[in-house]
Amino acid sequence: MSRVIVWFKRDLRVADHAPLAEAARCDAALALFIIEPAWLASPECHPRQVAWLLKCLVPLRDALAARGLPLLVRTGEAVEVLAQLQREFACTQLFSHEETGPGWSYERDKAVARWCLAHGVAWTEWPQTGVVRRLRDRRGWAGRWRQRMDAPCLPAPAGFRAAPGFATSALASALPALRELGFSSAPDTPPAGESAARALLASFLGGRALGYRQHLSSPLTAETGCSRLSEHLAFGTLSMRTLHQATETAVRNTANRELAYGLRGFAGRLRWHCHFMQKLEDEPAIEWRNFARTADGLRPGDGSELQAIDRERLQAWCEGRTGFPMVDACMRQLVATGWLNFRMRAMLVSFAAYHLWLHWREPGLFLARQFLDFEPGIHWSQMQMQSGTTGINTLRIYSPTKQALDHDPQGRYVRQWVPEFGTAAYPAPIVDEASALAAARQRLYGLRQTREAHDEASAIQHKHGSRKSGLPPSGPRARRTRGADGGQGSLF
Template identity: 30%
Template structure:
């Protein structure tokens, strides 16, 4: 008879699952998944394609349990009530802690202090108990962070149970019933199939081309076709970061292997930031940046950005790709974010929530910390305004990405593709593209607005630096002492820093 429940959340796998391993040692585990209404419906921040990906992960997880003699019951309802009822019935409940914000943090806070609930935290994240009233950690998590994270990656994965007892818990719903209830009808294209089996196959195929990975990082067309595309599997736990780390380190040493390793560390690093301060998803880290551009809101500019009708081809291609496929690479995410904040002068949360909604691989720790970092709401990052024309010339020189997602510009020659509005009337007539009719004029003057943004941030620099003298503010983002000078499109080839900077 099972006496322990394994409450699956963003850990939809049986291998290297710390909570399942702990429950197996403590008793006879009964796995369970709860469909939380908060993540469905018109008010959620999850597109239907992401919901379907999670459902495919659940179907595969159920297969894994059935192969081991158990099953995965599915229940619809508020987890606080569902888990509370199980505790009242005498079950011990095990779950992986994860890193959450907003509603998820409130849900976990309501449950984790209850007797009989056992949150397991073997994921490379440091979680000090000492915190300020606003949730900020009261100790420095940077100390030995990289070393402890390496220990997580290098440790043996938790074994998958070979056999399990019958599950005494009952399902109250099905995946099909949930999809019908919330009208889940994905419309995005080329979305990876969810599940551990699909993730392992994708990981194996990626390892076969690991050496060529560096060339597929920054160019958006190459990234879409040849990057790992493992982020969704990591976001929902169909694979653990440690599983991916261990698999790629079976391959010979290469620049590609080093870059993937770096990304796995960055995955843990940004989750550490959100664990250090849950406010990353809602308000500026640095108080000097609170409310920046909130009163500059222009609904027409926001609509143009969302629809990919800004008149800047690289921005428009990236936004249309995001909406159409649920994916754009890191460089394109940074470009459209800086364009939204610095150039359109919009409050960052409007753009960050829109991107989070559409991304199939949405991870709050990565999405929101990156938006704040790119928009320099930290007060320590450079004001790096990605020039869309320069991005096109350097990372889409043959126009493959732009021409796929902005087909009305397909006939525009390469020499004019970055700035089609500069074509004279004769060239427009020759290629059959009329700017202002077939494709819009730029909605703003990029150069002028970028310069104004730099000056506006420069005026805030002293206040931002003063705020960072408060250890509480510095600990929110675990900032280093370094300050970077402002420059356009700086950084490494892949748009991220190196492994040596994980203390920052």
């Protein structure tokens, strides 16, 4: 008799969900989501993310209940929760999606694999993005991505044979409150769940994508001109395959050439999403250490303690009081809302890395907590790319003054988020821009000219660089390309 637990992680939907589709064929099934203390205590976690997760679980629970499958939401370490359920349910199989997550989730998965082996539970994982496990190099990666994304989407199962003794009605109010998880409150969050994701997708494909390629750079236009689907992909309320296929269909069906142009730009960025996640899958250590080891020791905080002046600069950056109004406006919007458009994210990291000469790890942790759409693979790859420590990407230094002139020429955005700008209450610039950037360029370009750095860049390019994938080039001789700007979690 096949008795299965479907373990939900960052895949909070019923459509295009391979573990669910397979569970519908089993003799008895349970659905499980684990709220893990390791996540709640991690330096990337924020109450906003926890609150949004709980909002996503409500429609998921209801959609599963309508199909006769109870969703158990348990709080605890994964192995302990699974062991308890094994005693209650005597499961023979565990189904889940693969996950490319931060270090704590990687260690968790290894512990679960050991527990399953020791207790005779067959754990089957399915891919849900273009990330390929145990990839040797990037040859053929783009073709495999396309093959996965073009495969038919799986419909939501019609019904399940639920495990005896786990009545759906008894679990109708089983979600914990935010306070029970140790958080007194959280900022407001957008609508959550699979239906909310599909509504956003429909509005984007149906017209919001007009002018997308221009709108995604400016904080004035990106709020409505971007898809705003990044948090839904991060929590899996919409599958990448569903998004890809819906976008391709919309391009084919529209007679509006401008809309099709915007949608084609968006479609290309979906490949970027998985391209960056693949880097963390291939090399999990980039969450903590430099891609290019020749960059080790380049900045304070890389193997050493931050000095008081660096701490002060970091704090000013986090609080949006650097004296650079575009930087401060962007940081304040992000802290208040949990979202910021891609170019302004890149500018924030560039400013921390080059103007303030801060190592990427602590700014990266602060940003990870603020982003509702935090996606570890994209985040840490981009933190390093924008900080100049990958060894292969073009050094990209953003001028806050130029960004303001280009994307907020009337000062509307700055006035909205930094109302004290222009008064005595607003601080002077925390650094002199010209001298700070001259020093940063001298250190980084000097480092990249060494034989050791060139040799290492070749090895990094072989392992992590794109291969005829429709992606912009990378490498020591790469030229500037618009797509290479990226963005921490919101590539689109």
